[in-house]
Amino acid sequence: MVEIDEDPQLGFDSDEDDEELSDSELQEAFATGLLKPGLNIPLDKPKKAINNVEGLKKCLAEFKKSLPWAERLDLTNQPAVDIIAKAEGKQQPSEGNEDINAEDDFQREMYFYRQAQATVLLALPKLHKLKIPTKRPEDYFAEMAKTDQHMQKIRKMLLLKQTAIEKSEKAKKLREQRKYGKKVQTQVIQNRQKQKKAMLSAVKKYQKGMTDKLEFLEGDQDQRPKGSAAKKQINKKGPNAKKKYKDQRFGFGGKKKGSKWNTKDSHDDVSGFKTKMAHGKGGKKGGKGGKMNKRPGKEARRKMKARK
Structure with a gap:
């Protein structure tokens, strides 16, 4: 039979942790009051955290000695000036005395942003001094995260x-x-x-x-529209050259039949009568004395042929 000592956490403690207790031994321990009802789980002792500040500083100093700053890129600085508070006229806190509410998301993120801003302002001159490029070249092609x-x-x-x-x-x-x-x-x-x-x-x-x-x-x-008035003004200027030619050639329309018949007025009008043109006394084909060369008659022409 294994001896069971009382323990405030487990209710019992065994000298041999690796050995399992039998049912009879457990029943006897429960009868004597060494076991309590419920789950009995052994708990490990909590680990003690060791904050070795001196050792951490020593390791940091070794890193700084072994690696150059271009490989470490570490900077320790205070956040930049709060522009909003400065514009509002609020008093700026001294270095390390700024109270930040960790539960306030906006205030916490703004503090991180200002600290990163101050770090960039300090790091850029150092990188330029070491001739390390800080801008991406124009012919730089990065691999896209998406296809x-x-x-x-x-x-x-x-x-x-x-x-x-x-x-x-x-x-x-x-x-x-x-x-x-x-x-x-x-x-x-x-x-x-x-x-x-x-x-x-x-x-x-x-x-x-x-x-x-x-x-x-x-x-x-x-009340007529302006378009019709403008059209009238255009028509007052007269027809174009094409319309004039057609009017001269084909007339202006209207009645054509009987237009050359003599009327009383045209019969009585003798202003166009010319004596030289009347009865063949003059004309374009007139010879000497204004007489026309008439063609001989049929009988005269037959006699002229017979003479030949």
Whole structure:
């Protein structure tokens, strides 16, 4: 039988930890009150944390001696000046005395941001002094985290969204134009109805003898659109060269049949009569003395042939 000592954590302690207790021994220990009801799990003693500050500083000093700063890139500095607090006129805390609420996410992240900003301002001059480039060259090609196929899919999706937005905007503009066109059309119809109503009332007044003015007839001429007036002004200038040629060649239309018949006025008009042209006394084919060379008759020509 194995002896069981009382323990505040386990309820019992065994000298031989590797050996397992039998059922009878456990029952006897429970009967004597050495075991408590529930799970009995052995607990390891908590490890004691050793904060060896001197050893850590010694290791850090060894690292600094063995590696140059370009390989370590370590900097210890205070955060940059809080611009927002400075603009608001708040008093800036001294180095290391700034109270940061760790539970406030914005304040904590801003503190990290300011510290990184101050570190960059200190590191850049050192890197430039060591002639280490701090900007990416123009011909630098980095490996993308996403594949080209994935980026093509994203590009197609963006193009589809853009075309959908453009279509919706065009449809919206068309709807607005239609609304405006309908509004203008209804306004024009209403104006015409008003003018027609005013015209009918003026005509009725004139028919009943209530007025003797005909100004309502001149209103239509004044209300004509500007296009017709401009067209009239263009027509006043006269026809173009093509129209003039056609008029000269084909006339101005109207009745053609019987246009050359003599009338009483044309018969009595003798201003165009010329005595030289009358009875063959003159003309283009006139010979000496103004007489024309007439062709001999048929019998005279037959005799002339017989003589030959």
